[in-house]
Amino acid sequence: xxxxxxxxxxxxxxxxxxxxxxxxxxxxxxxxxxxxxxxxxxxxxxxxxxxxxxxxxxxxxxxxxxxxxxxxxxxxxxxxxxxxxxxxxxxxxxxxxxxxxxxxxxxxxxxxxxxxxxxxxxxxxxxxxxxxxxxxxxxxxxxxxxxxxxxxxxxxxxxxxxxxxxxxxxxxxxxxxxxxxxxxxxxxxxxxxxxxxxxxxxxxxxxxxxxxxxxxxxxxxxxxxxxxxxxxxxxxxxxxxxxxxxxxxxxxxxxxxxxxxxxxxxxxxxxxxxxxxxxxxxxxxxxxxxxxxxxxxxxxxxxxxxxxxxxxxxxxx
Amino acid sequence: xxxxxxxxxxxxxxxxxxxxxxxxxxxxxxxxxxxxxxxxxxxxxxxxxxxxxxxxxxxxxxxxxxxxxxxxxxxxxxxxxxxxxxxxxxxxxxxxxxxxxxxxxxxxxxxxxxxxxxxxxxxxxxxxxxxxxxxxxxxxxxxxxxxxxxxxxxxxxxxxxxxxxxxxxxxxxxxxxxxxxxxxxxxxxxxxxxxxxxxxxxxxxxxxxxxxxxxxxxxxxxxxxxxxxxxxxxxxxxxxxxxxxxxxxxxxxxxxxxxxxxxxxxxxxxxxxxxxxxxxxxxxxxxxxxxxxxxxxxxxxxxxxxxxxxxxxxxxxxxxxxxxxxxxxxxxxxxxxxxxxx
Numbered sequence: 293x294x295x296x297x298x299x300x301x302x303x304x305x306x307x308x309x310x311x312x313x314x315x316x317x318x319x320x321x322x323x324x325x326x327x328x329x330x331x332x333x334x335x336x337x338x339x340x341x342x343x344x345x346x347x348x349x350x351x352x353x354x355x356x357x358x359x360x361x362x363x364x365x366x367x368x369x370x371x372x373x374x375x376x377x378x379x380x381x382x383x384x385x386x387x388x389x390x391x392x393x394x395x396x397x398x399x400x401x402x403x404x405x406x407x408x409x410x411x412x413x414x415x416x417x418x419x420x421x422x423x424x425x426x427x428x429x430x431x432x433x434x435x436x437x438x439x440x441x442x443x444x445x446x447x448x449x450x451x452x453x454x455x456x457x458x459x460x461x462x463x464x465x466x467x468x469x470x471x472x473x474x475x476x477x478x479x480x481x482x483x484x485x486x487x488x489x490x491x492x493x494x495x496x497x498x499x500x501x502x503x504x505x506x507x508x509x510x511x512x513x514x515x516x517x518x519x520x521x522x523x524x525x526x527x528x529x530x531x532x533x534x535x536x537x538x539x540x541x542x543x544x545x546x547x548x549x550x551x552x553x554x555x556x557x558x559x560x561x562x563x564x565x566x567x568x569x570x571x572x573x574x575x576x577x578x579x580x581x582x583x584x585x586x587x588x589x590x591x592x593x594x595x596x597x598x599x600x601x602x603x604x605x606x607x608x609x
Numbered sequence: 610x611x612x613x614x615x616x617x618x619x620x621x622x623x624x625x626x627x628x629x630x631x632x633x634x635x636x637x638x639x640x641x642x643x644x645x646x647x648x649x650x651x652x653x654x655x656x657x658x659x660x661x662x663x664x665x666x667x668x669x670x671x672x673x674x675x676x677x678x679x680x681x682x683x684x685x686x687x688x689x690x691x692x693x694x695x696x697x698x699x700x701x702x703x704x705x706x707x708x709x710x711x712x713x714x715x716x717x718x719x720x721x722x723x724x725x726x727x728x729x730x731x732x733x734x735x736x737x738x739x740x741x742x743x744x745x746x747x748x749x750x751x752x753x754x755x756x757x758x759x760x761x762x763x764x765x766x767x768x769x770x771x772x773x774x775x776x777x778x779x780x781x782x783x784x785x786x787x788x789x790x791x792x793x794x795x796x797x798x799x800x801x802x803x804x805x806x807x808x809x810x811x812x813x814x815x816x817x818x819x820x821x822x823x824x825x826x827x828x829x830x831x832x833x834x835x836x837x838x839x840x841x842x843x844x845x846x847x848x849x850x851x852x853x854x855x856x857x858x859x860x861x862x863x864x865x866x867x868x869x870x871x872x873x874x875x876x877x878x879x880x881x882x883x884x885x886x887x888x889x890x891x892x893x894x895x896x897x898x899x900x901x902x903x904x905x906x907x908x909x910x911x912x913x914x915x916x917x918x919x920x921x922x923x924x925x926x927x928x929x930x931x932x933x934x935x936x937x938x939x940x941x942x943x944x945x946x947x948x949x950x951x
Binding site for chain 2 (some may be wrong): 504508510512514519526527528602604605
């Protein structure tokens, strides 16, 4: 176990370095990436730009710049090029909204993804299964930004029915009821895609597992269909879902729900990333990337540990 | 006379598929008495496994159709509901499958899988059930069962897993044990041990056994009676001794000829039956074995009935050939080229 953790930690650090480095290099390579001009503003003289370039260290080799930026990142003093605000503080401001969105939506999509998957597997080939298949494909194909705008138009304040408030995040500590009410639409919009996808994957897994010899053994023991499904089919069918969920949940926690956060104006980490990319603002982009990569890396370790719990064959002996 | 546990009468099983109706089993009848071993022998696709699974109700499906009767202790199992059938499975009839590597659930401990079977049918607390699981593992010859009961299937060898499967099948003391090719996936050395074990446990548990195999050699020592199946039909049925010494059906000769034997002059090569079994969707007219039978003649285009032609009267076969002709010619096939005096 210790060996496993050490190995994974080393791997994780390498992944994070690689990811941030790639983002950094992309930023340097793409045209229009010169931050000095942006910092200097529209009416800057050539001398201003040269000064800024020197003061901020943009004239140093790119690997030195990368190193300096990572140094600032980990000392917590990294600031944005455009607003000069501390990047870490900005991310911290976005955390409550992002976490609320991720946790709520993931509960919805995991619950309904599994429920819909099980139902359509049990009803495989019947009309209800086909109806679910069509709905799932529609769910998977609908872009989140489109779905978000449509639901806002029909259901949110200022739209046709005004049932729900129109976007924005209310802190849980301020007003739990309003927190919940404001998040219903974002949760559902974000969850729809995952429900469609998870239910399709789970349906296939259940049908495959149902043909396994040990399921036949379970039948031969005289178990009820219900128990066979719960104890023998579902447990192994859920293993791939766990992987998907771990990584998807990590991505949303890590600010990956950029579209949802932006459409509903939640001011989470994802929306911060969106604004930073719009402004060509490297420090926050780097910070959000690092922040997201950390969640992915940590959750992939958690997934592996949970895997071993579910399947004894891959436990270290 | 021993108690008659099971009586199968004219069992037919058909599956509707996209390609047409598969006649997997087409009129199988036999009886099974307590303490007896019935061997069902045939190639892949002969319907032997489907017959066995049907006895357990494992072929029930929207696309399956059944005819005939499967009378177990006076009750026709083809007529009972799915829920009622669950009470027969495991408790009254236990089943062992071909591949022990995949027949156990990889994520549960061996003990848990035995306990699950016990507690499905008996009101008994976990502790007592586990003790019984240990005892069962001891009976099927697992060394150090107190420790091994907590192992996962992947920690068992193939032979041990099949022993564990036998323990599961016997856990509720069933009256009928169905073993579907229990040794096919195992090493030859382990095969004999498993067959011996099944034979011994049959007496310990006072039950009857249906032993399904494609290898006549496997059932030779333990079966009391043997049914030879071909393309869903019973083509020969006799006491084991009669079947080996006076086989009536050319298909049976082929099976006998394909067993390597030390008590006969060694043939150049083992006999093999030419051709392959017919499609169960589109069976040949008349005798199903006709296209592969070297002795086929005009009359074989009509389907022969399962009848007695030789002594004793319990020996039945499905063949038009004259008994004396058969006795004169079968040696070629059985001994692999060297004619044998009738």
